[in-house]
Amino acid sequence: MRGFVIAVICATSASACTVQRDQPNLVGQDVHLTLIHTADIHSRLFPYTFVPNTFDQGYGLLPVNGPFGGIAKIATVAHRIRATAARSLWLDSGDCFEGAPVFNKYKGEAEVRALSMAGLDAEVIGNHEFDLGAVNLFYQMNNWAQFPLLAANYHFVDPPMPGQKSLKDIVAPYEIFDAGGVKVGVIGMGNTSSLTSIYEQGNSLGFVPIDSNEALQEQVRQIRGSVDVVVVLSHLGLDADENLSPSQVPDENQSLPLAGVDVILGGHLHIVTNPPKVLQSDTHGNQTVLVHSGAFAKYVGRLDLTIHIGTDNNDPDKRSKITGYTYTNIPIDSKIPDDPDVANLLWPYSVALARDIDLNGVFAYTNPTGGANINRADNTGGDSQLGNLVARAMQVQTGIEAQFALTNSLGIRDNFYPGPLTIEQMFNVFPFENSITVMYLSGTEVQELMDFNARKSADRGCKTQSQVAGIYSDMVCKGTCPQTDPNFPAPTACAKNIYIGENCRGDDPNGPIIPGKCAPLVPSALYRVAVNDYIANGGSGYTVLKRNSSKQFTTISLRDSLTVYLHSQPPCADNVVDTTDKQTPQRTVKARWGAIPCLDEKIEAHDGRIRPVFE
Amino acid sequence: MNRALLSLLVLAACVDHQPDLWKGTTSLEVQLIAPADPGSQTNRLPPNTTNATIKVTAKDDQGAIDTTVNRDVDLYIQFLGTFTPDHVKAVPFQKITLTNGVSQPVTIDLPPTFGPTVLWVEDVEGADPSYSTGTSPQLWFRDPFIVDIQKPVDETAVNALEDSPLENKNVVVTASRYGAMGRLVVSGVYAQGYTLDDVKCADANGTPPCVAGDYDHAFIYSFSRASDQMGRVIRLGENVVGFQGAVSEFNGLTEVGFPQSFVDDTTPHENQITAPVKVDNTWFTNKIMFERNEAGLVEVDGATLCPLDADYTTYQQWKLDLGSGCKTAINVITAGVVNFDPTTYVGKVIPKVIGTMRPINIGSFNVWILYPRFDQDLVLQ
Numbered sequence: 001m002r003g004f005v006i007a008v009i010c011a012t013s014a015s016a017c018t019v020q021r022d023q024p025n026l027v028g029q030d031v032h033l034t035l036i037h038t039a040d041i042h043s044r045l046f047p048y049t050f051v052p053n054t055f056d057q058g059y060g061l062l063p064v065n066g067p068f069g070g071i072a073k074i075a076t077v078a079h080r081i082r083a084t085a086a087r088s089l090w091l092d093s094g095d096c097f098e099g100a101p102v103f104n105k106y107k108g109e110a111e112v113r114a115l116s117m118a119g120l121d122a123e124v125i126g127n128h129e130f131d132l133g134a135v136n137l138f139y140q141m142n143n144w145a146q147f148p149l150l151a152a153n154y155h156f157v158d159p160p161m162p163g164q165k166s167l168k169d170i171v172a173p174y175e176i177f178d179a180g181g182v183k184v185g186v187i188g189m190g191n192t193s194s195l196t197s198i199y200e201q202g203n204s205l206g207f208v209p210i211d212s213n214e215a216l217q218e219q220v221r222q223i224r225g226s227v228d229v230v231v232v233l234s235h236l237g238l239d240a241d242e243n244l245s246p247s248q249v250p251d252e253n254q255s256l257p258l259a260g261v262d263v264i265l266g267g268h269l270h271i272v273t274n275p276p277k278v279l280q281s282d283t284h285g286n287q288t289v290l291v292h293s294g295a296f297a298k299y300v301g302r303l304d305l306t307i308h309i310g311t312d313n314n315d316p317d318k319r320s321k322i323t324g325y326t327y328t329n330i331p332i333d334s335k336i337p338d339d340p341d342v343a344n345l346l347w348p349y350s351v352a353l354a355r356d357i358d359l360n361g362v363f364a365y366t367n368p369t370g371g372a373n374i375n376r377a378d379n380t381g382g383d384s385q386l387g388n389l390v391a392r393a394m395q396v397q398t399g400i401e402a403q404f405a406l407t408n409s410l411g412i413r414d415n416f417y418p419g420p421l422t423i424e425q426m427f428n429v430f431p432f433e434n435s436i437t438v439m440y441l442s443g444t445e446v447q448e449l450m451d452f453n454a455r456k457s458a459d460r461g462c463k464t465q466s467q468v469a470g471i472y473s474d475m476v477c478k479g480t481c482p483q484t485d486p487n488f489p490a491p492t493a494c495a496k497n498i499y500i501g502e503n504c505r506g507d508d509p510n511g512p513i514i515p516g517k518c519a520p521l522v523p524s525a526l527y528r529v530a531v532n533d534y535i536a537n538g539g540s541g542y543t544v545l546k547r548n549s550s551k552q553f554t555t556i557s558l559r560d561s562l563t564v565y566l567h568s569q570p571p572c573a574d575n576v577v578d579t580t581d582k583q584t585p586q587r588t589v590k591a592r593w594g595a596i597p598c599l600d601e602k603i604e605a606h607d608g609r610i611r612p613v614f615e
Numbered sequence: 616m617n618r619a620l621l622s623l624l625v626l627a628a629c630v631d632h633q634p635d636l637w638k639g640t641t642s643l644e645v646q647l648i649a650p651a652d653p654g655s656q657t658n659r660l661p662p663n664t665t666n667a668t669i670k671v672t673a674k675d676d677q678g679a680i681d682t683t684v685n686r687d688v689d690l691y692i693q694f695l696g697t698f699t700p701d702h703v704k705a706v707p708f709q710k711i712t713l714t715n716g717v718s719q720p721v722t723i724d725l726p727p728t729f730g731p732t733v734l735w736v737e738d739v740e741g742a743d744p745s746y747s748t749g750t751s752p753q754l755w756f757r758d759p760f761i762v763d764i765q766k767p768v769d770e771t772a773v774n775a776l777e778d779s780p781l782e783n784k785n786v787v788v789t790a791s792r793y794g795a796m797g798r799l800v801v802s803g804v805y806a807q808g809y810t811l812d813d814v815k816c817a818d819a820n821g822t823p824p825c826v827a828g829d830y831d832h833a834f835i836y837s838f839s840r841a842s843d844q845m846g847r848v849i850r851l852g853e854n855v856v857g858f859q860g861a862v863s864e865f866n867g868l869t870e871v872g873f874p875q876s877f878v879d880d881t882t883p884h885e886n887q888i889t890a891p892v893k894v895d896n897t898w899f900t901n902k903i904m905f906e907r908n909e910a911g912l913v914e915v916d917g918a919t920l921c922p923l924d925a926d927y928t929t930y931q932q933w934k935l936d937l938g939s940g941c942k943t944a945i946n947v948i949t950a951g952v953v954n955f956d957p958t959t960y961v962g963k964v965i966p967k968v969i970g971t972m973r974p975i976n977i978g979s980f981n982v983w984i985l986y987p988r989f990d991q992d993l994v995l996q
Binding site: 084 | 645733784785787873
């Protein structure tokens, strides 16, 4: 009898567990969807210190609230947003790899595990995801990711070994989410502009790019009828995101590649677009909301959408569409508590990092007059003090001994700030594991190299895209330049007055080359040149370096060469006070840190190595 | 006893584990009662439209009225990309009371709005809000003109020199305020942006002379060299048919950032550029004159070049004394643009300097800076 009763109870309970409820009928209703957006986290998993600039402070990153960033704090913010949102998705625009020592040591494992535990819903591939190769990206994502990795504009080729798993098996062009009855299609658009090698068949990354517009149109065509909202998760960069939109020039034949796209969540340029941009996307009055949410884990974007659920998502007039939106950029600072789960996950990584790399080790003291920085960008647009230091360290490195050195400005990612210079700061300045490459260039090729820099710099506000030592030139951003190709008009940007030597302008960075002080470039001569391996391989468009066949890849890292160079500088004077010391009275640098070098405003100061010129 | 136990277990098993999403309010319907015609992209609302009447209804997941709702919902005005007032502050423009899931018709007195505008309502009040939202149909107000971006609400206000009524909005400017006779003409091109004037020409063909009024000037900050929608470099004298971007006050300068500029015809019309406005030293005691001409072309005649100071060594800015002394001077930047060495002209009278004007206000550093565009903007004798 007892067994019978239990059986009846179980049977009855089981049937009673099925609650009859109607499926939601949202057609005709305005519903709320919240998109949580991050981008370019760049391995900033742990809070870090930096000096917020005017823009950062405008967005709420106040110096008093540092340190900033950290994935455990981002997770807390994401949880808080989800708690105040009817429906939500967290989407990341790529480049979670590279930028802090945790990546150099663990190759992306910590980033992927932390984002998975924090609840990320999808990520697009950024260019820095490939920094340790496609195999590493596959390995980390395959082992640890609990979110889909997207890229619709990459055509993955079969791996060389039959049956071998590769990115082709784990990267999807899109993912469709059901967010509380709202179908959201998320299409990934991976970066192409910074991965120059992918245009070559048989490249090491295992894919070739598909034209972004064509790829997007194809994916929108496939999913538009099945979803209420189409989100493009992009790592193309702002210009490319905007170029996906049609111009306002009337042209009946012009394609409308953003037709059917409701939102673009972008990354790559580390910018914040607040308020969001709005792009006209089709001839039915539909618009596309475009958002970029910054970088380095400094912010989380929150885009709240009201979506009117339509009757037919195949019909541009009847489909679901965004009727209103509001965007908030949430600063990540020390006032936000850590998410305990994510913090616990990361704790062993932080312990091992502290054990293996002395990140807080101090080896020099930055001490320019007036508490200034040693900046990576000079306000003239020409050579910068930190750029000069880096290039000089490369040039004079033992075994390199080049006639001149050149490195790309964007490879230097941070300034030296007043006070003790730590190993961690060296990782901030040089997050990439770039090393020195030596090669021989003819004078004609040097001219081509400097011309390329001038053209590229002219397009970026006449701010030099290269930093040098041992060479001087005028970077003509607008002027009369020789015609180099009979099929094209003469360029308006080029390099002039190129000289090899030191201190060629004397004490005046804006002055002319002092006659007889340096040697003019000789087209037929051969020059020993030090560059970094990224541009030596054609990165950032340096094709003149890429095609060179005399390259020697030394594997001497830029970080190490600069560290060695700084170590060789004279120690601080005995009476230099460490103004960052919290003791009263403040100790001298020597008393606190020992006989370490002092870096003032004179060491490798801006001296007109690259002088911007408008003729 | 067995029967009681059975009943309890069955009841327990009946607990509905559906997410809260499917309970209560799913959406807020915002019905537009007035104006009866909200306008359209090609048929904008008349300028005297200053209010709107709406009715709000809470709906459940089946689209039926959720009669359980007896609380306030928050209302914001969304136009030019953001809410008014700012959503972050969580202080709504107005609250609307729902009774049994429905509000009475409510008339909203609108702030000055531009472009497509919606009334956004959200259920975030009380102990257990649904976080549902809803929007009215779009109300189509006219797009802003440059003057709407530049002109302070009150010229006598303390912050009149550093306040744009459309700050933090994503403006879309599609026309001149002067109608068919108006043009948006590029008046200066720089390495990081360009200046644009809203001018009124002699006729609808754009025949010069063209003139601009106060606040008819804008600085479009593109960071790198400015280009149009086709990637063509923006050139002096071009007619821009429209632009969009985010308005910000950067150290006192109203600028349109992350811009998109649209040019149909790239023919330069340099003769449509207005004559520069002459600056005199009364402007220093009536500073609104500077603001009225911010980003516009101005001219300084017969001023004396001051001794070079830290502004020159640090920022390459030299100064012109208009008669009030070098502590009340106008700064000039020619480095990288004009081949001019100020060291040889210290103490000398410079017959004429033309340029677009921008302020910089950083703490106690408050200056107006002239940006000559090319050699001809500097007349040395």
